[in-house]
Amino acid sequence: MKQLKITxxxxxxxxxxxxxxxxxxxxxxxxxxIDCTVSYGGGAxxxxxxxxxxxxxxxxxxxxxxxxxxxEREWQHPHVPSMHVVKTIHERKDKLLEDCDLAIxxxxxxxxxxxxxxxxxxxxxxxxxGKLMILNTRSYYNPLIxxxxxxxxxxxxxxxxxxxxxxxxxxxxxxxxxxK
Numbered sequence: 001m002k003q004l005k006i007t008x009x010x011x012x013x014x015x016x017x018x019x020x021x022x023x024x025x026x027x028x029x030x031x032x033x034i035d036c037t038v039s040y041g042g043g044a045x046x047x048x049x050x051x052x053x054x055x056x057x058x059x060x061x062x063x064x065x066x067x068x069x070x071x072e073r074e075w076q077h078p079h080v081p082s083m084h085v086v087k088t089i090h091e092r093k094d095k096l097l098e099d100c101d102l103a104i105x106x107x108x109x110x111x112x113x114x115x116x117x118x119x120x121x122x123x124x125x126x127x128x129x130g131k132l133m134i135l136n137t138r139s140y141y142n143p144l145i146x147x148x149x150x151x152x153x154x155x156x157x158x159x160x161x162x163x164x165x166x167x168x169x170x171x172x173x174x175x176x177x178x179x180k
Contacts, residue, residue, distance in 0.1 A: 003036060004035065005036070005100050005102075006038050007100045008104045009041070009119075010024060010048055010106035010112060011107055012041070012043045012047070014049075016047075024047040025051070027171040028055040028057075028060060032054070032058035036061065039095070039096050039100070040063075040065075041092065042066030045075070047108065052080050056079055056081075063080065064080045067091070101130045103130060103131070104132075104135060105132075105141070107137055113144070120164060132166070134166070134168065136169050148162070149162070
């Protein structure tokens with residue numbers, strides 16, 4: 001079996017509920033235990049930092065993709081061994097999905113939502129072939145899931161569109177799905 005390439009979209013905000021940090025840390029630990037490379041946005045704070053710290057602590061393979069302007073603001077994680085500097089957010093998004101087998105959305109704000117929705121759009125257009133998963137910690141993504149269900153029921157999306165993503169309440173459920 002080839003090494004999986006997994007992208008994780010997640011928040012950089014440090015001012016969020018501890019449950020989100022716990023989920024990101026647990027996911028990092030679980031992904032470190034399997035043969036995969038995790039790519040993420042390269043940040044040091046919030047869920048980005050928690051994921052990266054956990055993967056580093058548990059010997060996982062993580063690489064960051066960060067735009068140059070974020071380095072100028074000192075937002076990059078200083079201990080991620082493989083940090084790729086890109087020119088723009090758009091280039092980062094392209095790199096995160098390049099050859100990606102699975103993209104996982106943890107809780108996050110506009111950037112996380114936009115990145116996940118772009119991946120979903122690419123999947124809908126058959127430009128992205130990998131799997132999409134949502135980690136629905138604290139039911140955070142319920143409104144988005146409801147909106148997507150509404151788009152399907154109102155015929156803005158095909159009726160089988162919900163087959164394009166999986167929703168998981170716990171990190172262990174994501175790992176179980178990956179390993180089956």
